[in-house]
Amino acid sequence: MRQLPSCLLLLPVLPEELILEILFRVPVRFLKRFMCVCKSWKTLISSSQFEKEHFRTSFSVTSMTHQRLVTLTNDDWKSITTCSMRSLFEDLLVPPKTVSLRVEPRWVYIIGSCNGLLCLSDDFGLFKLRNPFTGSASKRSPTIDVMWRTISQYGFGYDQVNDKYKVLITSNGETKVHTFGTNYWTTIQTFPSALPPECWDKVGQFVSGALNWLVLERDRIISFDLEKETYGEVLLPHNMDGDLPCNHVLHVLNNCLCLCYFTDIHCVVWLMKKYGIQESWTKMMLIPHYKIPVRNNNASFRVRPLCISENGVVLLETNENQLVMYDTKNGEVYYPSKIFGTYRVDIHIYHESYAPELAPKVRKGCRSNGCKNPPVGKFGYCDFHRSKSQARQRKRAAKRRKLEDTAHPAAIE
Known part of the structure; x- marks a missing residue:
């Protein structure tokens, strides 16, 4: 078994509570990437409890992040x-x-x-x-x-x-x-x-x-x-x-x-x-x-x-659809x-909020491009394309077995 480099072995393992506190402060746009780290992170970030805590933490931050x-x-x-x-x-x-x-x-x-x-x-x-x-x-x-x-x-x-x-x-x-x-x-x-x-x-x-x-x-x-x-x-x-x-x-x-x-x-x-x-x-x-x-x-x-x-600049909107910025400290007016x-x-x-899905996504048609037949089974294909998909899988499996037999011929007695 290949051993890890000594520098990696010295890295500390963060407690789960600290990891949670860090994730609560991560900007929303990065959370989808973090779901790809491991299954446990994906399950955690997808939960409604995480969404509420993340929003509460981000809402308490005074900056405009x-x-x-x-x-x-x-x-x-x-x-x-x-x-x-x-x-x-x-x-x-x-x-x-x-x-x-x-x-x-x-x-x-x-x-x-x-x-x-x-x-x-x-x-x-x-x-x-x-x-x-x-x-x-x-x-x-x-x-x-x-x-x-x-x-x-x-x-x-x-x-x-x-x-x-x-x-x-x-x-x-x-x-x-x-x-x-x-x-x-x-x-x-x-x-x-x-x-x-x-x-x-x-x-x-x-x-x-x-x-x-x-x-x-x-x-x-x-x-x-x-x-x-x-x-x-x-x-x-x-x-x-x-x-x-x-x-x-x-x-x-x-x-x-x-x-x-x-x-x-x-x-x-x-x-x-x-x-x-x-x-x-x-x-x-x-x-x-x-x-x-x-x-x-x-x-x-x-x-x-x-x-x-935070520095006292106010963004105003007029009922004439105009945005104006006013600096409360020096009285200057800016027009973005x-x-x-x-x-x-x-x-x-x-x-910004990483809220879970508001409604489950329902596939309306077959996964095959251009096919509008209703999907059957968990893979999302209609009956016709499901049989074609199964045929392709059988063909790939036969080809894989043939390659394995060529690479590892049986011993000749």
């Missing part, structure tokens, strides 16, 4: 297009490399992003989960008799207690919830407000297990607990009345609720550092009006903070290079 911008583009074909957040902040002059995943033309909206999954919707009330990294997708939700233009509120989030993803929609005064993995919609209590739909934010922001909508006319936030499926209320900051705010926007920044609005001279950004506690609202920044360009004196101009770097195409929907922050 695992964060990406994501949108639906429609330049040449409909696709989910993402780019690295880190590369965007590192070099403003060079457009970051984008990665596209082609999707069916019917999916025209991104409802939200949660735990590395995107919730997509079409114009006719169908919803679907998609992981842009692995390309896996869930089954479609049951058909619901609504059109997108009739939906007044919607939201997507994760019920941590029951380990379920849920989507909520309100249409024509009726509110329904669908839990992915089931085949039905549940009708629940409608929104606790008599205000018309135009007085609400349309999209619910997911934070701490709840969806949140800003009620524009009453200056409050209505929340919906995804576990209990009940409504609540979150109070706005105490001392914002003197600002005479307008053009409010509720968003999520650093996994916290973020309130952004305009006054006469500033764009004001508040951050709720502890969800549900009014005293935790902190005025994060004041951006002078002239720092943010407004086209054609748009009276409904709004700004959404998307992300903030154009990333996505002209035809796109709203940008979302997507956190």
Whole structure:
């Protein structure tokens, strides 16, 4: 038996707990390669428990290693297009490399992003989960008799207690919830407000297990607990009345609720550092009006903070589909290079996740190219090509035996 080199014999053997901690911190794009190391690593990385721990560890990291911008583009074909957040902040002059995943033309909206999954919707009330990294997708939700233009509120989030993803929609005064993995919609209590739909934010922001909508006319936030499926209320900051705010926007920044609005001279950004506690609202920044360009004196101009770097640079998106970077330390404004195409929907922050397959892959046809006959057996061939495959195997086995007989002739007595 060949002996290992002495240098390899001196290498220490890492404890299993330490190997796990290292794998939890490995960027998502390398995990598929690590599955090829050995069977035990493949089984470990493929498990749902590993996926949850890896996401929890990566989510707790303050850097932008695992964060990406994501949108639906429609330049040449409909696709989910993402780019690295880190590369965007590192070099403003060079457009970051984008990665596209082609999707069916019917999916025209991104409802939200949660735990590395995107919730997509079409114009006719169908919803679907998609992981842009692995390309896996869930089954479609049951058909619901609504059109997108009739939906007044919607939201997507994760019920941590029951380990379920849920989507909520309100249409024509009726509110329904669908839990992915089931085949039905549940009708629940409608929104606790008599205000018309135009007085609400349309999209619910997911934070701490709840969806949140800003009620524009009453200056409050209505929340919906995804576990209990009940409504609540979150109070706005105490001392914002003197600002005479307008053009409010509720968003999520650093996994916290973020309130952004305009006054006469500033764009004001508040951050709720502890969800549900009014005293935790902190005025994060004041951006002078002239720092943010407004086209054609748009009276409904709004700004959404998307992300903030460790050195205090904030990435903002305007409702005119423009990206702006603002340095909170020196007040400088930067305009990153154009990333996505002209035809796109709203940008979302997507956190890379190596989630397991959302739905088992079912082979629709025979493995043989061009054959559409249903597969039979575990190898994926139809009856016709299975017999041909077996014939090829018998022929190869006979040829192999003949070569062995030629190389090792029987002893002649």
